[in-house]
Amino acid sequence: MKVNKGDIVARPSYKCDLLFRVVEIYPDYVELAGEDMRLIADAPLDDIVIVSEKDRSEHEKKSKEIEEHSYLLFRQDAKLMKQRGEYEITSGYKREPNHFELRGRVLHIDGDPLYLRKCTELYNRLGVPVYGVHLHEKEMPEQIGSLLEMVQPDIVVVTGHDAYLKGKGSEEDSRSYRHTKYFAECVRIARKYAWHRDELVIFAGACQSHFETLIKAGANFASSPERINIHALDPVYIAARVSLTSFMDGISLSDVLRNTISGEQGLGGIETKGVMRRGMPIKYD
Incomplete structure (x- = not known):
């Protein structure tokens, strides 16, 4: 078989439970990246x-169904948030809303160029402003400082691929993970840029990442509490929820995790406020 x-x-050793993309080929082995995870x-x-x-084709059909379900859940919640916001800004009067929204800007740094494209498409579909950058995980700490200065985001997503390496040590040792240390270093650098967790909201991590290390480094949200795989689009749903939630409101952790594909076993976080701001009036030409 030529690969x-x-x-x-x-x-086959894992009963073909996941699909992978071949990213590198070596004499005795191949390096694989999850197609969805x-x-x-x-x-x-x-x-x-x-x-x-x-x-x-069958796998892609099932994946699309799962993704669409999460998208619809998110849209339902976003609609309710918008209606509540319009009610509050008009003091409950039934009249045409005359306000505008400044949604939180996302800097999304991704170790996988194909995932970055999929994520950017979803951000656009959800109406979230985003600046996406593809960098290898090892390069992220070197570049994040200049990217923060250039983009001046409200939300940062640092993600890509990760894995727990059994031969490196215990699950409690962050050095036993392929890329967790790079994600954590990015978070620490970002916290020097903005130390307050409501001034700059950070998501960090990928599949099986060491959740506790990333939270201690300063992330608001991270993966993976139970060291499970997370879906490629999960970081988008968390960042989008922050972007579309008013800074006057806190984000319900249970609600935001409910709309992800991986759920609370794969994702977690701390109490965080939204970053969206409403203004009025709208000026019409």
Whole structure:
């Protein structure tokens, strides 16, 4: 079996439960990135099979259904938040809203260019302003400072791929994770830029990342409390909820996690305020 970069494969040793994209090929093994999950893994050449077009189509159909369900849940909550905001700003009077919204701007740094494209599409669909950058996880700490200065975001997402490496040590040791240390360093640098957790809201992490390390470093939200895999789009739903919530309101952790695909086993956080600001009146030309 000839394997090429970009091939979609599965691992028989894991009962082909996840689909992966081949990102690097070595003499005895390949490096894989999850097709839907933010997981990176090495696999022996004899432990991968190329996924047929039929199986891939079926998988994509199921994934789209899951993603669309989360999107609809988010839109329902966003509609309720908007209606409540309009009621408050008009003091309950039933009249045409005459206000505008300044939604929180997101700086999304992603270790996977394909995931970045998918995330950017979802931000645009949700009406969230975003500046997206693709960087390898190891390069992120070197670049985040200048990006913060340039973009001046309200929300930062630092994500990509990660994995717990059993041979490196225990699950409680953050050094046992492939990229957690780079995500944590980015958070620490961002906190020097804005130390208050409601001034700059940060999401950090990917599949199986060491949640506690990222929260202690200064993140508002992070993955992964139970060291499970998280979906590629989960960081977007958290950032979008912050962007579309008024700075006068706190964000319900249970609500924001309910709208993600991975849920509270894969994502967690601390009490945080929204960053969106309303203004009035609207000036019409």
